[in-house]
Amino acid sequence: MADYRMNEAELEKVFQDRIDDEQKIEPKDWMPDTYRKNLIRQMSQHAHSEVIGMQPEGNWITRAPSLRRKMILLAKVQDEAGHGLYIYSAAETLGISREEMVQALHDGKAKYASIFNYPSLTWADVGAIGWLVDGAAIVNQITLQRTSYGPYARAMVRVCKEESFHQRQGYESLLVLASGSKEQQQMAQDALNRWWWPSLMMFGPHDAESAHSAQSMKWKIKRKSNDELRQAFVDQTVPQAQYLGLTIPDPKLKWNEERGHYDFGEIDWDEFYRVINGNGLCNRQRIVHHRRAHDNGAWVREAVEAYDEKQKARKQQAA
Ligand code: BYC
Numbered sequence: 001m002a003d004y005r006m007n008e009a010e011l012e013k014v015f016q017d018r019i020d021d022e023q024k025i026e027p028k029d030w031m032p033d034t035y036r037k038n039l040i041r042q043m044s045q046h047a048h049s050e051v052i053g054m055q056p057e058g059n060w061i062t063r064a065p066s067l068r069r070k071m072i073l074l075a076k077v078q079d080e081a082g083h084g085l086y087i088y089s090a091a092e093t094l095g096i097s098r099e100e101m102v103q104a105l106h107d108g109k110a111k112y113a114s115i116f117n118y119p120s121l122t123w124a125d126v127g128a129i130g131w132l133v134d135g136a137a138i139v140n141q142i143t144l145q146r147t148s149y150g151p152y153a154r155a156m157v158r159v160c161k162e163e164s165f166h167q168r169q170g171y172e173s174l175l176v177l178a179s180g181s182k183e184q185q186q187m188a189q190d191a192l193n194r195w196w197w198p199s200l201m202m203f204g205p206h207d208a209e210s211a212h213s214a215q216s217m218k219w220k221i222k223r224k225s226n227d228e229l230r231q232a233f234v235d236q237t238v239p240q241a242q243y244l245g246l247t248i249p250d251p252k253l254k255w256n257e258e259r260g261h262y263d264f265g266e267i268d269w270d271e272f273y274r275v276i277n278g279n280g281l282c283n284r285q286r287i288v289h290h291r292r293a294h295d296n297g298a299w300v301r302e303a304v305e306a307y308d309e310k311q312k313a314r315k316q317q318a319a
Contacts, residue, residue: 019220024150027093035219038212039149040094041110042221044101047087049113052105052286054080056120057129065123072169073126079162086159090151106291108278115198117280124177124184124191130170132192132199132237138163139233140203148220171240178244185245192241193249200264201272203230234262 006014011030018025025031054077061077064070088098104110115133120126138160145156177188204226207213216222224232234253241248252265274280 016218019148019218022220024153025148026150034215035221036094038216038219039152039221040091040096040101042212042216043087043091043094043152044096044104045111045113047084047091047101048105048110049116050080050084050087052112052116052290053133055286055289056116056118056282057126059120060123060126063123064126069173076130076166076169079166083159083162086155087152090149090155093151102294106287106294108287111276112286113202114272114275114280115195115202116286117275117282118194118198119282121194122187122191124174124187125195127170127173127177127188128191128195130166130168131174131240132170132195133202134163134166134170135237136199136202136233138167139229139236143223143229146220146223171244174244174246178246188244189246192246196249197267197271198275200230200234200267201275203227203233205269205272231261234264238262 012032015025015029015031015035025035057073057080058077061070061073064073088101091101092098101110105112120129141156141160141163145153145160147153147156174188174191177184204210207225207227210226213222213225217225238248238253250265252263254263256263275283278284
């Protein structure tokens with residue numbers, strides 16, 4: 001039999017056919033280098049977002065207004081660390097190490113979600129983050145459960161279950177404030193005023209401006225476009241705000257009968273690009289804090305390695 005090996009173009013065709021046929025791509029399967037790189041980019045940034053995202057809410061753990069709220073918040077913030085770990089592990093199956101990903105974050109080469117560069121100023125912000133930020137994340141992540149890369153899709157299933165609890169606890173916390181005293185209602189409204197627009201920015205630039213969308217949709221890494229997901233988030237969140245008796249800070253927000261969707265105002269894209277390029281209110285603080293936590297944890301990583309070496313040596317001696 002002739003030794004026939006497929007060339008790059010043939011391999012790519014088989015790869016795309018598998019994607020079109022809704023098969024999952026697994027770590028040991030052949031994949032174009034560009035697919036691998038694009039996934040490493042998105043997944044590492046996603047993992048960084050989960051971990052950096054612990055900071056704004058972590059800021060309130062010691063000041064939670066009751067033991068019950070403190071327990072919920074602690075569990076929620078720990079869940080975010082877990083999400084980071086699942087996604088880092090899934091990204092490692094693509095041939096990049098956790099150290100390399102963290103280094104890229106510290107060097108400013110890898111991004112994380114823009115929203116976490118805004119400060120959490122009051123207790124109401126914790127509720128707003130759960131309701132809006134986790135709410136926006138779910139809309140996006142539900143579609144990522146069907147992303148074409150198997151380990152990423154499977155990680156998302158668990159993430160979405162936990163995220164759904166996060167969204168509900170945030171909404172419930174704001175519901176309590178919104179039904180409370182005048183001052184508490186104002187706190188809830190103020191939090192919505194500050195977190196609304198950054199939440200819409202989480203979905204990324206308009207489709208026409210999105211550098212990676214076309215290719216990511218073809219590879220089914222992304223299943224829905226940035227604008228489609230943003231619209232879905234607005235449509236689901238407006239009635240929730242109405243139920244809370246709060247006003248979304250957008251004078252252009254209006255139900256459009258013909259489209260069957262809410263129309264909404266234009267995002268401040270200058271602000272979006274300023275924040276993703278490192279010049280938001282908390283960018284520097286977030287990375288300084290992450291570096292410090294990472295450095296403080298060096299002894300744990302060293303201890304794990306030393307233990308691992310000891311175990312290996314013992315096994316060798318016993319063999
Ligand atoms: N912030 O071509 P585009 C959570 C970047 S955390 C920063 O549309 P893509 C939570 C984009 O990376 C979960 N950067 O990109 C945790 C690209 O830059 P590079 C967060 C953004 O990838 C704690 C450039 O702009 N969820 O739930 O096709 C507490 C062009 O954009 C942003 C995820 O990470 C942004 N908002 O689409 C509470 C979801 N938007 O890489 C909650 C996973 C865009 O070329 N990620 N950029 O330098 C995704 O689904 C996609 O990456 C995006 C962007 C939809 C975000």
